[in-house]
Amino acid sequence: MNLFLDALAWLTDPERVTGPNPLAERIGEHLWYTVLALVVSALIAVPLGYLIGHTGKGRQLAVLGSGAARALPSLGLLTIFTLIVGVGNAQVAAIAVFVILGVPSILAGAYAGVEAVDRSVVDAARAMGMTETQILFRVEAPLGLPLLLGGLRSAALQIIATAVLAAYVGLGGLGIYIQRGISLRTYDEMLGGAILIVLLALIVDALFAIAERVARRAIGSAPSRGRPRSERPEPLSTDRQSTLEEIR
Amino acid sequence: MIEFRGVGKRFADGTDAVIDFSLVMPSHRVTVLVGSSGSGKTTILRMINRMVDATVGTVEIDGEDVATLEPVQLRRRIGYVMQSGGLLPHRRVLDNITTVPRLNGMGRAEADERGLSLMDTVGLDRTLARRYPHQLSGGQQQRVGVARGLAVDPNILLMDEPFGAVDPIVRADLQAELLRLQRDIGKTVVFVTHDIDEAFLLGDQVVILSTGGVIAQQGTPAEILANPASDFVADFVGADRGRRALRVVEQDGRRVVVDGDGRAAGVLTDDPAAR
Amino acid sequence: MIEFRGVGKRFADGTDAVIDFSLVMPSHRVTVLVGSSGSGKTTILRMINRMVDATVGTVEIDGEDVATLEPVQLRRRIGYVMQSGGLLPHRRVLDNITTVPRLNGMGRAEADERGLSLMDTVGLDRTLARRYPHQLSGGQQQRVGVARGLAVDPNILLMDEPFGAVDPIVRADLQAELLRLQRDIGKTVVFVTHDIDEAFLLGDQVVILSTGGVIAQQGTPAEILANPASDFVADFVGADRGRRALRVVEQDGRRVVVDGDGRAAGVLTDDPAAR
Amino acid sequence: ACGSGDPLAPEDTGSESGDGGAATGPIVIGSQAYYSNEIIAEIYAQALEADGFEVERQFQIGQRDVYMAAMEDGSVQLIPEYSGNLLQFYDAETEARSTEDVAAALPDAVPDGLAVLDPADAQDADSYNVTAAFSEENGITSLADLADFDGTLTVGGNAELESRPYGPPGLSEFYGVDVEFVAIGDSGGPLTKDAIRDGTITMGDIYTADPDLATGDFVTLEDPESMILAQNVTPVVAADLAEAVTPTLDAVNALLTTEELIALNASSVNDQQDSATIATAWLTDNGLL
Amino acid sequence: MNWVGANLDLVVELTLTHARLSIVPILVGFVVAVPLGVFAWRFRWARGVTLTVVGLLYTIPSLALFVLLPPIIGISFLSELNVTIALSIYAVALMTRSATEALESVDPAVRGAANAMGYSGWGRFWAVDLPLAGPVLLAGLRVVSVSTVSLVTVGVLVGSRNLGYLFMNGLQRGIVAEIATGIVMTVLIAVAFDLLLALVGRLAMPWTQGAGGGRRSRRVARRIALTEGPT
Numbered sequence A: 001m002n003l004f005l006d007a008l009a010w011l012t013d014p015e016r017v018t019g020p021n022p023l024a025e026r027i028g029e030h031l032w033y034t035v036l037a038l039v040v041s042a043l044i045a046v047p048l049g050y051l052i053g054h055t056g057k058g059r060q061l062a063v064l065g066s067g068a069a070r071a072l073p074s075l076g077l078l079t080i081f082t083l084i085v086g087v088g089n090a091q092v093a094a095i096a097v098f099v100i101l102g103v104p105s106i107l108a109g110a111y112a113g114v115e116a117v118d119r120s121v122v123d124a125a126r127a128m129g130m131t132e133t134q135i136l137f138r139v140e141a142p143l144g145l146p147l148l149l150g151g152l153r154s155a156a157l158q159i160i161a162t163a164v165l166a167a168y169v170g171l172g173g174l175g176i177y178i179q180r181g182i183s184l185r186t187y188d189e190m191l192g193g194a195i196l197i198v199l200l201a202l203i204v205d206a207l208f209a210i211a212e213r214v215a216r217r218a219i220g221s222a223p224s225r226g227r228p229r230s231e232r233p234e235p236l237s238t239d240r241q242s243t244l245e246e247i248r
Numbered sequence B, C: 001m002i003e004f005r006g007v008g009k010r011f012a013d014g015t016d017a018v019i020d021f022s023l024v025m026p027s028h029r030v031t032v033l034v035g036s037s038g039s040g041k042t043t044i045l046r047m048i049n050r051m052v053d054a055t056v057g058t059v060e061i062d063g064e065d066v067a068t069l070e071p072v073q074l075r076r077r078i079g080y081v082m083q084s085g086g087l088l089p090h091r092r093v094l095d096n097i098t099t100v101p102r103l104n105g106m107g108r109a110e111a112d113e114r115g116l117s118l119m120d121t122v123g124l125d126r127t128l129a130r131r132y133p134h135q136l137s138g139g140q141q142q143r144v145g146v147a148r149g150l151a152v153d154p155n156i157l158l159m160d161e162p163f164g165a166v167d168p169i170v171r172a173d174l175q176a177e178l179l180r181l182q183r184d185i186g187k188t189v190v191f192v193t194h195d196i197d198e199a200f201l202l203g204d205q206v207v208i209l210s211t212g213g214v215i216a217q218q219g220t221p222a223e224i225l226a227n228p229a230s231d232f233v234a235d236f237v238g239a240d241r242g243r244r245a246l247r248v249v250e251q252d253g254r255r256v257v258v259d260g261d262g263r264a265a266g267v268l269t270d271d272p273a274a275r
Numbered sequence D: 001a002c003g004s005g006d007p008l009a010p011e012d013t014g015s016e017s018g019d020g021g022a023a024t025g026p027i028v029i030g031s032q033a034y035y036s037n038e039i040i041a042e043i044y045a046q047a048l049e050a051d052g053f054e055v056e057r058q059f060q061i062g063q064r065d066v067y068m069a070a071m072e073d074g075s076v077q078l079i080p081e082y083s084g085n086l087l088q089f090y091d092a093e094t095e096a097r098s099t100e101d102v103a104a105a106l107p108d109a110v111p112d113g114l115a116v117l118d119p120a121d122a123q124d125a126d127s128y129n130v131t132a133a134f135s136e137e138n139g140i141t142s143l144a145d146l147a148d149f150d151g152t153l154t155v156g157g158n159a160e161l162e163s164r165p166y167g168p169p170g171l172s173e174f175y176g177v178d179v180e181f182v183a184i185g186d187s188g189g190p191l192t193k194d195a196i197r198d199g200t201i202t203m204g205d206i207y208t209a210d211p212d213l214a215t216g217d218f219v220t221l222e223d224p225e226s227m228i229l230a231q232n233v234t235p236v237v238a239a240d241l242a243e244a245v246t247p248t249l250d251a252v253n254a255l256l257t258t259e260e261l262i263a264l265n266a267s268s269v270n271d272q273q274d275s276a277t278i279a280t281a282w283l284t285d286n287g288l289l
Numbered sequence E: 001m002n003w004v005g006a007n008l009d010l011v012v013e014l015t016l017t018h019a020r021l022s023i024v025p026i027l028v029g030f031v032v033a034v035p036l037g038v039f040a041w042r043f044r045w046a047r048g049v050t051l052t053v054v055g056l057l058y059t060i061p062s063l064a065l066f067v068l069l070p071p072i073i074g075i076s077f078l079s080e081l082n083v084t085i086a087l088s089i090y091a092v093a094l095m096t097r098s099a100t101e102a103l104e105s106v107d108p109a110v111r112g113a114a115n116a117m118g119y120s121g122w123g124r125f126w127a128v129d130l131p132l133a134g135p136v137l138l139a140g141l142r143v144v145s146v147s148t149v150s151l152v153t154v155g156v157l158v159g160s161r162n163l164g165y166l167f168m169n170g171l172q173r174g175i176v177a178e179i180a181t182g183i184v185m186t187v188l189i190a191v192a193f194d195l196l197l198a199l200v201g202r203l204a205m206p207w208t209q210g211a212g213g214g215r216r217s218r219r220v221a222r223r224i225a226l227t228e229g230p231t
């Protein structure tokens, strides 16, 4: 416990504002990488995921590709990319690594969201005379939004945790405290840095949780009752019927 | 008038859902396609609004080959009511009903006005307009589906087992409502069901299909019952299993009609106006 | 004999599914509970094998209060066939059928022998024994469900809309099969459906329920048809909407029975043996 | 060979460093997370093996703070060190600067239970390097010249440099120069050099035995105030092993000069050989194998 | 690429060590998380707390965990246990959620049918719930496996010897081929583990194979998508 007290003392030391490695700056960097990487990942993954979800094609490929992307070690990618593009462009290398990290989750969120939309609803939309684009944007995208947000949420959390490595290629961020802490064996600094990262993750997580809830409410989501009788679960005295809302 | 000429449909996986189907569906009349599961009813129905494209043959609406029409435009002027309702869960009832008019460019105020009057038409309370579909009962959802099908005032209304998902009492209500409605609006209705009772109740023309969309018999309900064209039809309408081979027995002083299994089918009355 | 005495069930969320239900279900007879959705049929059925426990009143099997019986043991000696089949997807057909005998400690060889002979009983080819449920058609799955229900040779068989999910032709087959089977084995069957035709076909005793498990009428099919106890019953069996108010008209030289709406219901024959 | 015990309470609990002396169990040799240090450790390891010792390699442990803790708790028993930094690690206030002074001060500075052997000639010191162009343009060849430079000076190096006596604090204290610091975690490797070249940093901390310093791209700034201590390669060893390994390691150190060290490093960086190969070749060439 | 040829022994040694280091956390993750998942699934009151705590664990940066663990649990920095325990914590954090999802994916109708047949408590759990949770459990385990293999590399920053060594060593020496080899071998291990798990799943769950077996219920499919997505 006294480790934690040390960390708290470190966090509240005025040095953190006036000294080298001011907190605000490092938090700013960390957030900047996260947001930038998240936006780039989303720009790549969301259209791709929607395409896969809407056409039903390429899902297998996406699962395989995501699996492979997940197997790529971030540390290795970061070092090799930085070596290739040069440390002056380390930011590009780091963002590329974080994007590789973020894309699989967002991709899965995007296509799972679209796929989770009841096929009969899509069929109905088509039968009403909606064009494919209208179906995607007016039906599938809004109904799939909660799952997409779930994907974005976990991508964001992973990027926040991994952005620690940015410090190894001169990009700072909150990882600098951890890296220094490791080299100098200064636990207060290291734990302080870790606490900041966890806090950051929790805040981002909470924001996404709220966004998901809002999205669910906006689409009037509820366990659908319009399904055919055969799909309705039997009323069970001993079992709860689960819904996604309860889990998230 | 809708006319099928030598229409066939083979799906990408090689299934021959419909082999060689020819039929005229007269305007302002209800044509019911009835047959057991997989007989191709839905496939035939969906060829009318090009949700499915025929592999061979032509489908014509009032002499126009649908293959020459733009699918999206075509669909926007044909009403389609689906079994499961197919309502958009994220849109309120009124917005569901007015989707197609809005897609066609109708202003919101006008569309809403039309939507509300359609709710009256199908017997839905206007207070339900702001609800989401999941906040309605199954029967109410079906009514919304019908209202949506009528929203563009289409000449043609396609109904694919629209009452399959609701319980029998509500179903009877909806059937009665549809009969009433059709008396007023006289659309060209193509109705799909696998319930022969429903087919006989609703159809001006009943078409019994066997696998591959082969027409086993077509005609008015009475024609079919009186002269089943084949064993298959007799079997399907229940004539030879005794359910429709009826006789009369006395019970508690009333003349009860019983079927070949000895089960009660109804009560005989001499008054043609008995309702 | 199963006897309900003043039974009520209020669920944890406050729903009064069944209010005050009393009924005797005679041994070796088929009692059908029929009513629209939510009327409490399933709840009543499940009180027999204690899947649901009554809040008030008692349920007795041959004079024994089920509340005094250990639920797990009780369930293992009552057959239960569920609407959706409720088969275990990860077990082969034969293993599904023999689950309960095996739970009761029967050896594998003996249980398998019994399972195979049950497959014959319900009309399932023995070659299907090693398949998984998803490799069977809907009708075959239902038969497996029935075989499983019979596996412990129970005195009581509970069937909750067992044929709801299959198409009408298969359904008619399964109904006929059940009637044949019941002639041979004479179980005490409690059968739930919301299809009045099915109720009249299968039931020795038919119990029509309205919301809250209130008995609107009980009796043999003919009794109910001849004297509907209330407008609700008349409505439910279709008597007053004309579907069962029949009269005879001549068509193509045959006497066709038509209902109040003028729709054909069957053909009149004087030969009581007509099948 | 995993030591146990609380690393924050570095009393000796390691069984390998117990009273039994050299004969019990293998000697655990550590190295910094630095390729050049690993080569030296490998040379020590192979030389000891040649002399009949059993060794276990626990290379690439990390930076000083971590591996010295491992030395202190006995989970590592031998590691090649750099004399000046080691001295300053235990005695930040030390006045010693020259090879001799540092060597003299070290034995008293290290904790009980550890011994330092005689240093090799080879030095591998931190040094501040700028591009030749920068040096020429601004007439800067020494750290002392920096005081007159007006513009921001950015220093790059491993994260821990920021707090070292020869890092930014030392530059300020000895030369009155205030610098910005950028952490680049490759121990003066290609990223640091790249950063100097492309101007991301003005000067970078590169070890003097780095073969790239001979290319002429960089100018190593002189250190007239001797802010940076002499950094002779010096084995640190568990005290109870010192006597046993001294003959072997002294023989190695006697031949290890800075030039030799640069050549070894070049084999690694330029010829991409692994440390075992490099060590074997060197020991063979020098007749120690 | 001559680097690879010259350092084949090193690569093989590191690859084997890396694989060995990965296995324990994956197994521990599974063995610990399934009971936790059952706990969270069975007791509604425990679910929120359990899932929040494991969620929180997962947000701790791995690097920090590697360094903080030794003083907190009293082991040496250089102990292999350090990385093993840290990665086990991550595996548990990931897998617990998957296990809960997996049990949720069991069709309540099937569960009800099992009750009605006279299954009770644990009997039903072993015979019905657990096997039917299998497909989603497997999907979760595969994600855990891949991410563990990848995370092991970070251990090099605290002195753990594994394929990550090639990253830091390659970086210092500026040898791209060395780093690339490390990446490729890491991915190969991950792929090998994944294939192995898929095979085990095939053998253990024969009912998911064959005609129509791939047709998963919507319930299961959605949860697999969720498990595969958010890691």
Ligand SMILES: Nc1ncnc2c1ncn2[C@@H]1O[C@H](COP(=O)(O)OP(=O)(O)OP(=O)(O)O)[C@@H](O)[C@H]1O
Binding pocket: B011, B012, B013, B015, B016, B017, B035, B036, B037, B038, B039, B040, B041, B042, B043, B044, B194
């Ligand atoms: N998209 C498709 N791809 C492949 N085969 C299809 C497709 N749609 C339908 N089929 C097949 O075509 C046949 C006819 O199907 P269709 O849906 O028209 O039958 P249906 O009479 O409407 O049956 P139901 O009463 O079950 O709705 C069936 O064998 C069906 O499996």
Ligand SMILES: Nc1ncnc2c1ncn2[C@@H]1O[C@H](COP(=O)(O)OP(=O)(O)OP(=O)(O)O)[C@@H](O)[C@H]1O
Binding pocket: A235, A236, A237, C011, C012, C013, C015, C016, C017, C035, C036, C037, C038, C039, C040, C041, C042, C043, C044, C194
């Ligand atoms: N576990 C439960 N908790 C709360 N309410 C329940 C539960 N099970 C059933 N109910 C409610 O009790 C009432 C009777 O339900 P029950 O399932 O017995 O009806 P049913 O006649 O079988 O209907 P259906 O024909 O739709 O199967 C309904 O209002 C239902 O919503």
Ligand SMILES: [Mg+2]
Binding pocket: B041, B042, B043, B160
């Ligand atoms: Mg159909």
Ligand SMILES: [Mg+2]
Binding pocket: C041, C042, C043, C160
């Ligand atoms: Mg029910």
